Amino acid sequence: MTLVAIVGRPNVGKSTLFNRISRKTSALVDDFPGVTRDRNYAQITWEGKSFAFVDTGGYVSTDSSFIEKQAREQVLLALEEADIILFVADAKTGLHPEDTLLVDILRRTSKPIFYAVNKIDGPEQTRHLAEFYELGIDRLYPISSAHGFGIGELMTDLAELIPAPPEEVEETETNEIRISIVGRPNVGKSTLVNQILGTQRVIVSPIPGTTRDAVDTAFERHGQRFVLIDTAGIRRKGKTREKLEKISIIKALQSIERSHIAIILIDATEGVTDQDLHIAGYIQDRARGCVIGINKWDAIDKDPKRTKRFMEEVRDRFRFFPFAPILTFSAMTGKRVSKILPTVSEVFAQYNQRITTGIVNRALEQSLQRHEPPMVGGRRLKFYYATQASVRPPTFVLFCNYPDLVHFSYERFLTNQFREAFNLDKTPIRLLFRGRQKGAGEE
Template structure:
């Protein structure tokens, strides 16, 4: 991206709607309720032939720095300082307010390029608000409708004029061609050899989602990783609404981490805005590779914690448990032993899942947590050769033969790994519909133990073996 643009304005003027229009996706939550956006959210914007980084911010609400609104505004100021250009959005439909005038004075004092945007200009009676915007002293406003996409060409021209053509259109640099991996995002490929066991690529960027109940310390944990107050935090529960992505390097590897809104029990989620936040968190889980489930160590293993862990496992993601607020725990050794016992007992579907005690407030255990994330991702991406699997399947049947169903013994003939991320296996057998669930669990536990696959979902699919004589016509005997 060539330059960075911040969108600022008072609440409910359409900043997030404009952000979604520019990035071409509904990334930011949009609702009629003022003050939906709280954290600053970056995105890759495209406006005709312009490419730049766009930052959505919280609306200006004048309040003390110790309040939630005050902390939100500090995040907006950080976005303005980071950006090369500011889009100052006002509401042409309802006209200017004292908050608009205060923000206009602040932007003039900073001396950075500003483009004044009069949004909702398609509304009847918006001309008065448009002409009032001239009084802010920031030049001619650009009349647009973020909802309907009107005025985008004029906005593009205003941005180019403010930032300069040299900055808006830098010379292109030819990038060298790179080798393309034949496997897709699910670890599958068209011509992948069954005996191929690829090495783990520890240079590839890793997507990690942080989830948990409200007020478990998710945003504080990410801020501690980054070493700055990048995300809004505080004693209030449910501060985070959007799923915000941040990037940082850990031991030379790029980590893209997603902060998500706290997820309560489904029966308690009544408001539309909270439903949108939860849906955004669920999308982050599906997009991530590894999911860190943050538990409050002072009240661990609530029913909602277990449901979140089960959700992650059913989605096929690699899961790691983080017991946060460890600095508040007394008698840590006995408490840790109790947590380990409960983890194995309450989460049998992910036997061997890694659990790390941490403190987002003090930074305790964060290196161990990141190492657990990397180790779990390695297991999640692991491939096992067909030769090893069939040798293992034969030994498993010798130790514990498949049961007889209706007086006929089941035969497991052949086994191969059909995918990774998570590991998925296919077993060719007779009467796959009759294989008991208990025997599938026996094979799953054996795979975990013998091939070191702890803590990740394992999927085994039984398939009937092909009959080569099925479609052959019977010969007539005369």
């Protein structure tokens, strides 16, 4: 997905603009689920084009010279990582020497840049625009983030640069397994990529991903084709790790989006952190297959008691992922890395599993017998029929009398029953509840 970064001096109104675009416009906003804590990025659809917005601002320092340095760094990082840059200046303060500096940096790139002058709240203020033409930019967008003026036009021009959404690749029945490797900085992602690719002789070819930086790598193993998503992105080392955080998480989300199976790496020497769960939450929301990889296993004390406690803790913190296999390995020494691809294949096979309708209905009947559906609001919940609607992940539609009243705990019960009956212990599955079909072709 195309990534648009908003950059500019402190206080020019970047977050106000971001908020307006992500919440208060008619743009359809799909917050990245699972990562709602950080409000700095949003997935947006404007005139049929989808893209992600990131606000690079929010400088913590109060020392103004330091802030300016930080702003410059953000611009450099945005240039490196984003596909389109949206530069914002402030009409109220007027043209600032620092604006000129930032614009000079931006000029060095061939990436598309949009220049907006903010806080032009009414027609009488458009005169403030004049001095910004000193920057030598042909097209300036006068906007008011606070009042919403000029935003629509800017967004429309921006959307024009974004490629049309690709045909839904997801459901094409190719058998290549698309894998994303995600995790916090320093967990060993690139070491693992090198280890996996180093042991694979048949590297098919690097294939350009959706954005210019994203280069995926395809290879074959025992006749199975694998694609490692965004190999280039994983290998590229960020110099200023901390500040990359905002963009790097979006990159991870985008990789997950494009993959079938996500390998989330945990650093054994640090244990499971909140951010690991944050990323995992996104894998869950997107219903991707998942393998939990505990890396740097060589570096910890392998006292059996301690190991047992460690594994229990991982299971507990990932309790929302009971189906994700957990592997321990060392990307550095290569020990047990060979387990990864077979495990991924196993998860993928289940992720694609189709169950015949007869078997689905037998499992439904048995589940209903084992545990009668509860009364809801004085009414008895009744299930009529079930069928598998799709794969990736296996998704089952259950027709019943009160589809909206199926309680979470009963849904969980049915999910567990289905998992067991169909041997789907390693993949997410989805249950959808629908009202009884009234006639052919009707929902």
